[in-house]
Amino acid sequence: LDARLAARSCDRTERVESWGEAAARRAAEGSVAHAGDDAPRDPVVSLSDENIDDLPFDFRCGFVGYFGYEMRAECDSPTPRHVSPVPDAALYFADRVVAVDHSNDDVYLLALVPDEIDIAGLEREARGANLGAAARAVAEGMVAMAREEAEGDARSWMAETERTVLALGSFDATRSDSPANEGDDPRRSDSTHAGLTAAIGARAVAALDACERMRREEATQEGEGSKDAGAAYAYEGGFTFRRDRDEYVGDVSACQRAIDRGETYEVCLTNELRRTAVERSRVEGDGEVGGSIPAPPPRAPDPATLYSVLRRTNPAPYAAFLCFGGCDFGGSSDVSSDPLHDVVAVCCSSPERFLRLSPPAGGDAASSSGVLEAKPIKGTAPRVQPLGCDADVAEASKLASSVKDRAENLMIVDLLRNDLGRVCAPGTVSVPGLMKIESYAAVHQLVSTVRGTKRAGVPAAACVAAAFPPGSMTGAPKFRTVEIIDTLEPGPRGVYSGSVGYLSVPRESAAGDAAGAFDLNVVIRTAVVKPGLRGGGVWVGSG
Numbered sequence: 001l002d003a004r005l006a007a008r009s010c011d012r013t014e015r016v017e018s019w020g021e022a023a024a025r026r027a028a029e030g031s032v033a034h035a036g037d038d039a040p041r042d043p044v045v046s047l048s049d050e051n052i053d054d055l056p057f058d059f060r061c062g063f064v065g066y067f068g069y070e071m072r073a074e075c076d077s078p079t080p081r082h083v084s085p086v087p088d089a090a091l092y093f094a095d096r097v098v099a100v101d102h103s104n105d106d107v108y109l110l111a112l113v114p115d116e117i118d119i120a121g122l123e124r125e126a127r128g129a130n131l132g133a134a135a136r137a138v139a140e141g142m143v144a145m146a147r148e149e150a151e152g153d154a155r156s157w158m159a160e161t162e163r164t165v166l167a168l169g170s171f172d173a174t175r176s177d178s179p180a181n182e183g184d185d186p187r188r189s190d191s192t193h194a195g196l197t198a199a200i201g202a203r204a205v206a207a208l209d210a211c212e213r214m215r216r217e218e219a220t221q222e223g224e225g226s227k228d229a230g231a232a233y234a235y236e237g238g239f240t241f242r243r244d245r246d247e248y249v250g251d252v253s254a255c256q257r258a259i260d261r262g263e264t265y266e267v268c269l270t271n272e273l274r275r276t277a278v279e280r281s282r283v284e285g286d287g288e289v290g291g292s293i294p295a296p297p298p299r300a301p302d303p304a305t306l307y308s309v310l311r312r313t314n315p316a317p318y319a320a321f322l323c324f325g326g327c328d329f330g331g332s333s334d335v336s337s338d339p340l341h342d343v344v345a346v347c348c349s350s351p352e353r354f355l356r357l358s359p360p361a362g363g364d365a366a367s368s369s370g371v372l373e374a375k376p377i378k379g380t381a382p383r384v385q386p387l388g389c390d391a392d393v394a395e396a397s398k399l400a401s402s403v404k405d406r407a408e409n410l411m412i413v414d415l416l417r418n419d420l421g422r423v424c425a426p427g428t429v430s431v432p433g434l435m436k437i438e439s440y441a442a443v444h445q446l447v448s449t450v451r452g453t454k455r456a457g458v459p460a461a462a463c464v465a466a467a468f469p470p471g472s473m474t475g476a477p478k479f480r481t482v483e484i485i486d487t488l489e490p491g492p493r494g495v496y497s498g499s500v501g502y503l504s505v506p507r508e509s510a511a512g513d514a515a516g517a518f519d520l521n522v523v524i525r526t527a528v529v530k531p532g533l534r535g536g537g538v539w540v541g542s543g
Contacts, residue, residue: 055108056101056106057099057101057108058358058359058504058517058519059097059099059110059502059504059517059519060110060112060504060505060507060516060517061094061095061096061097061110061111061112061504061505062093062094062502062503062504062505062516063091063092063093063094063502063503064091064092064094064322064501064502065089065091065092065322065324065500066089066090066091066322066346066495066498066499066500066501066523067088067089067464067498067499067520068084068086068087068088068089068493068494068495068498069084069469069473069492069493069494069495069496069497069498070082070083070084070088070492070493070494071088071089071468071469072468072469072482073088074465075465075466075468075469076465076466076479077468077469077478077479077482078479078482078483078486080486080492081486082486082489082490082491082492083492084492084493084494084495085492085494085530085539086344086494086495086528086530087324087344090322090324091503092324094502095111095112096109096110096111096112096154096157097109097110097111098161098165107165109158109161109162109165111154111155111157111158112154112505113150113151113154239273239274239275239538239540240273240274240275241271241272241273241274242271242272242273242274242490242491243271243490248269248271251269251489252269255267255269255484255488263480263484264475264476264477264480264481264484265411265475265476265477266408266411266412266475266476266481267475267481267484267485268472268473268474268475268481268485269485269488269489270473270489270493270496270497270541270542271541271542272491272493272496272539272540272541272542273539273540273541273542274537274538274539274540275300275538276537276538300529300530300531300532300537300538301529301531301538302531303321303323303345303347303529303531304321304323306347306527307321307345307347310347310349310527311349313442314349314441314442314525315349315440315441315442316349316350316351316440316525317351317440318348318350318351318352318353318500318521318522319348319349319350320346320348320350320500320501320521321345321346321347321348322345322346322348322500323343323344323345323346324343324344324345325340325341325342325343325344326339326340326342326343340532341532342532343530344528344529344530345528345529345530345531346495346500346523346526346527346528346529347526347527347528347529348500348521348523348525348526349526350500350521350522350523350524350525350526351377351438351440351443351445351524351525352375352376352377352445352447352470352472352521352524353373353374353375353519353520353521353522354374354467354470354499354501354520354521354522355372355373355374355463355464355467355470355518355519355520356373356374356517356518356519356520357370357371357372357454357460357463357516357517357518357519358370358371358373358517359507359517369453369455369456369457369458370453370454370517371451371452371453371454372420372423372424372451372452372454372463373449373450373451374416374419374420374449374450374451374467375447375448375450376409376412376413376416376447376448376450376471376472376522377445377446377472377522378405378408378409378411378412378446378472379399379402379405379406379408379409379435379445379446380399380443380444380445380446381395381396381398381399381443381444382395382442382443382444383395383440383441383442383443383444387439387441395444396437396439396444399437399444399446400435400437400446402446406435406446409435409446409448410434410435411476412448412471412472412476413431413434413448413450414476415471415476415477415478416450416467416471417429417431417450419466419467419471419478420450420451420452420466421452422466423452423454423455423458423462423463423466424452424453424454424455425452425453425454425455428452428453429450429451429452430450430451430452431448431449431450431451432449432451433447433448433449434448435447435448436449460503460506460517460518461503463518464499464503464518464520468499469482469497469498470497470498470499470522472522473497473522473524493541494528494539494541495523495526495528495539496523496524496526496528496539496540496541497522497523497524497541498523499520499521499522499523500520500521500523501518501519501520501521502518502519502520503516503518504516504517504518523541526540526541527539527540528540
């Protein structure tokens with residue numbers, strides 16, 4: 001992975017202006033334009049090596065995707081006992097990027113193009129092949145032509161995408177109020193309903209309405225003393241747990257016995273909620289509807305619709321939507337009837353950062369190779385409507401003083417300090433934030449921050465491997481605890497408990513280190529969807 005990133009590295013990125021900048025530029029152009037001059041101005045602004053770091057984000061094109069929990073086989077971790085039904089890792093190389101700054105609605109377009117011709121490499125190859133100066137000149141010319149063609153394609157893409165972004169920018173339906181914040185009255189005005197439908201689609205709006213009805217029904221049932229309302233809804237939707245309640249409680253007892261024996265301090269045990277074509281779906285009668293027609297197996301939801309609902313009902317700072325596959329339809333006769341047979345979608349609403357590598361900033365650029373930061377979460381409490389009320393504040397205060405949650409958080413902080421110490425300069429690992437309350441739309445979280453300065457020469461992938469899988473999803477000490485988990489959990493975790501994020505192409509720092517920035521979350525509160533007709537389904541991890 002590091003080798004492929006290094007091969008794509010470059011020191012220049014092309015950027016188109018944000019929407020606001022473009023409007024200002026067009027206004028200025030309009031005031032000085034000559035009559036009849038219809039020639040468009042070049043929309044691409046080239047950022048030099050000096051000001052490319054002025055971008056408000058660290059991603060400069062690169063790999064985007066996920067590392068599943070079983071990817072720990074490539075790290076200092078016990079070999080997994082189970083095989084995941086989805087790839088252990090899936091990433092794509094993004095050399096065309098649309099980045100949106102949601103704080104001010106600025107939009108940035110980035111395109112990666114070759115930056116330099118490897119003259120020395122060409123000379124070595126020419127000497128090895130006994131080619132003369134003329135052949136070398138031809139090779140250099142071909143490389144230069146290829147680079148010019150790639151840059152021309154990038155500029156054309158930017159110009160076309162700029163027009164699309166500016167057209168979309170005039171539509172602001174996404175600012176309609178979420179039904180999650182509309183109190184007890186779920187009815188929307190016609191204009192709000194129309195705006196939501198245009199923004200996320202009719203199916204997503206219908207799903208939001210269903211979520212709202214389920215939330216109100218669940219609240220009513222809880223008021224009447226109902227138990228396990230969530231499990232009841234899961235069953236109603238055709239979902240089953242990998243282990244039932246008794247099995248799971250038995251495994252929790254086994255973890256407690258391991259703690260009593262001194263084998264581990266903390267075990268993060270998980271379960272899985274799933275609905276697949278082979279799972280028993282809920283039907284009336286003996287597997288038939290109306291006594292005569294066989295009930296169809298439950299179908300996987302549309303991944304984009306599901307993610308749209310997640311974004312509006314459970315917004316989170318490290319949410320992500322990924323969709324892989326669907327590219328070889330028709331290439332094989334056995335899948336000709338199912339164009340989605342290899343599609344895997346990840347609908348993630350995670351609030352937790354696993355690990356981030358930021359480039360050196362300001363005066364540290366000459367001596368630093370970047371800062372690693374982990375933000376483990378241990379401790380969660382629900383928000384209370386209206387947000388900020390006395391009851392809501394009381395929930396946060398209760399969480400902040402919870403002995404159980406603080407003990408869990410502290411153990412994971414110590415684990416992350418050890419993980420970062422493996423790849424950071426001695427004496428640089430610190431905890432600038434210990435057990436701080438961070439409040440999101442749906443929950444309060446008890447969050448700590450662990451930082452350290454990366455040692456020069458350590459590749460980005462080595463930093464990820466040193467801390468993977470995320471300690472907040474294993475427990476401590478990590479190696480022995482993962483072994484205990486493997487003996488208890490009857491199947492793979494797959495994408496759940498892994499990481500979603502990006503690894504940017506590297507740009508060499510003043511310290512001579514060429515590791516690229518990256519930012520990865522912890523995959524929790526996530527649904528993995530395989531919409532294929534055969535072997536498709538939905539998997540949701542829990543723990």
